[in-house]
Amino acid sequence: MRVLLVEDNELIALGIVAGLRAHGLTVDAVGSAAQAEAALATLDADVMILDLGLPDEDGMRLLARLRARGEALPVLVLTARDAVEDRVAGLRTGADDYLLKPFDLDELVARLHALRRRAAGRCVDVIEDGPLRLDPVRGEVWLHGRPVALARRELALLAALMQARERILSAEQLKDRLYDYSEEIESNALNVHIHHLRRKLGPAVVETVRGLGYRYGRAGE
Template sequence: MRILLVEDDLSLGEGIRTALRRGAFAVDWVQDGASGLLALRGGGFDLVVLDLGLPRMDGIEVIRQLRAAGDAVPVLVLSARERPADRTLGLDVGADDYLGKPFDTAELLARVRALIRRSAGRANPTLESGPLRLDPATLTARWKGRPLDLTRREFALLRVLMEQRGRPMARDAIQRHLYGWDADVASNAVDVHVHQLRRKLEPGIIRTVRGLGYALGDAVGDAP
């Protein structure tokens, strides 16, 4: 899953990015509101973690313009503004959740997972597909009750395919969800991760959809 972080405090931003990456999220980080809004107009994000006191454009204005454009991407506001009126304003203009600074990174990750789950219309915090079970909170996966030994990238790949179960995802879309804007990614990185995952599951679980990419589960026109 891919997250946009909009935070101008370099130390805090680095800490948040590190925590989110350890949670198997791809993170793109910008440091002012105008750049954040521009990045969001390009699409492809599953969630935004947004500071309010930003240079060039305040976080409240970012949310206003985002919602005015019809973009429903979940927004988690981070702010040192503790007045109830500030929280109310952020939620009323379209934020989905609010976390005051300072905060615990475990709570941040829990709120991120909850917002992504809610936006996908899921009540269950775990992802299940037949005998395959994945727990985003503990970063663990099981196949037929057997624990899977997955790298962080493999876990992230499995999670995004399970979120899109039955629908093919193009390689470049998968790559953005795994790496974000990272420029140092080998052209065959996604194929390598798929190959490794297939070895740890069974043939046919992750399918190649000709001309489209990869899919988990049944999809028309796919082949093992």
């Protein structure tokens, strides 16, 4: 899952980024409404975490503008504004969830996965296909009932492919799920992750569609 974090407090942003990355999420962080707009124009984010007290514009106005132009990206408002009227206003403006500061990191991660799950039309976090079972929240994978240890980016790659179902994802789309904009990506990095998935889950787990990209195949074969 790729998360766009809009938070102007640098210390809070650094803590959230570190915590989410430790849970296997890819995170891009910006500190203003203008930067959020620019990021949304170029990034393929799955969910946005939005602070309301931004330096250039109230986050509520940014949210209202996004919804007015039809932006359907799930948004979790993360703020210290704890009045009931503030929470109601946020939800009515278009927020999908509302979490108060200070917050528990595990709860934040669970709420993000819930937003991603609902956006994908699923009612549970666990994704199953034949002998393969993936729990993206816990970062756990089982094949034929046995746990399989995957590195953070291998897990993110598998989740992206399984959540896409039979859709083909380009190499660039997959890289967007694995790396944030500040990271340098080696030319063969994606191929290395795919190789590791095939070695651990079977050569058919990732299908290469020549000239187009990749899609989920079948595990354990």
